[in-house]
Amino acid sequence: MTDYYKKGTIEDIVELRKNGLIPMECRAYFKDMLKALFYCHKTVEVFHRDIKPANIVIDHDNSAVLIDFGLSSIRDSDFLKHAEGSLQYYAPEMFTHAMDKDQVLLGEKVDIWALGITLFYMTLGKTPFESAGKKGTIQAKMKLRDLIVDGNIDFDEIVDYELRELL
Numbered sequence: 667m668t669d670y671y672k673k674g675t676i677e678d679i680v681e682l683r684k685n686g687l688i689p690m691e692c693r694a695y696f697k698d699m700l701k702a703l704f705y706c707h708k709t710v711e712v713f714h715r716d717i718k719p720a721n722i723v724i725d726h727d728n729s730a731v732l733i734d735f736g737l738s739s740i741r742d743s744d745f746l747k748h749a750e751g752s753l754q755y756y757a758p759e760m761f762t763h764a765m766d767k768d769q770v771l772l773g774e775k776v777d778i779w780a781l782g783i784t785l786f787y788m789t790l791g792k793t794p795f796e797s798a799g800k801k802g803t804i805q806a807k808m809k810l811r812d813l814i815v816d817g818n819i820d821f822d823e824i825v826d827y828e829l830r831e832l833l
């Protein structure tokens with residue numbers, strides 16, 4: 667059981683504000699998530715595997731809290747079938763290694779990558795790869811995979827110098 671967080675998720679908040687959060691909020695939520703991931707990875711040795719704005723809620727004193735550990739305990743090979751809704755947050759190696767089902771690929775780096783995309787989304791109100799289109803068509807998925815694997819991310823729109831450097 668967890669508490670109900672009435673302020674909603676980071677996705678809810680960003681959707682309301684349209685153009686992203688202010689740099690101070692982005693930094694604070696990012697820092698909370700780094701602490702949460704440090705605890706998951708180093709203390710209890712769990713990988714979350716579905717880090718994204720819809721899985722981060724804001725509590726009454728404005729801290730960011732990680733929820734939805736539904737994908738953290740299943741095997742790598744089964745995982746890829748479950749994470750359809752989070753493709754924008756996939757790390758490049760999740761596409762390039764997907765053919766090799768036995769490979770252990772979903773470690774700390776994948777959570778950190780997804781947290782980086784989450785920070786980008788908080789900053790600008792969109793992910794770096796939205797030009798692939800949001801529809802679940804095969805073409806959109808293939809375009810998204812190419813964009814992520816190429817890793818060509820445009821940071822120019824990020825006005826805040828420190829956030830741009832961090833990303």
Ligand SMILES: Nc1ncnc2c1ncn2[C@@H]1O[C@H](COP(=O)(O)OP(=O)(O)O)[C@@H](O)[C@H]1O
Nearest residue numbers: 668669670671672674675720721723733734736
């Ligand atoms: N404790 C909570 N407090 C507030 N909203 C929540 C809470 N748990 C879930 N939600 C909302 O429900 C959505 C789905 O819940 P989640 O635990 O992520 O399950 P899943 O993504 O597996 O369906 C979240 O994105 C969030 O909007």
Ligand SMILES: [Mg+2]
Nearest residue numbers: 720721733734
């Ligand atoms: Mg969820």
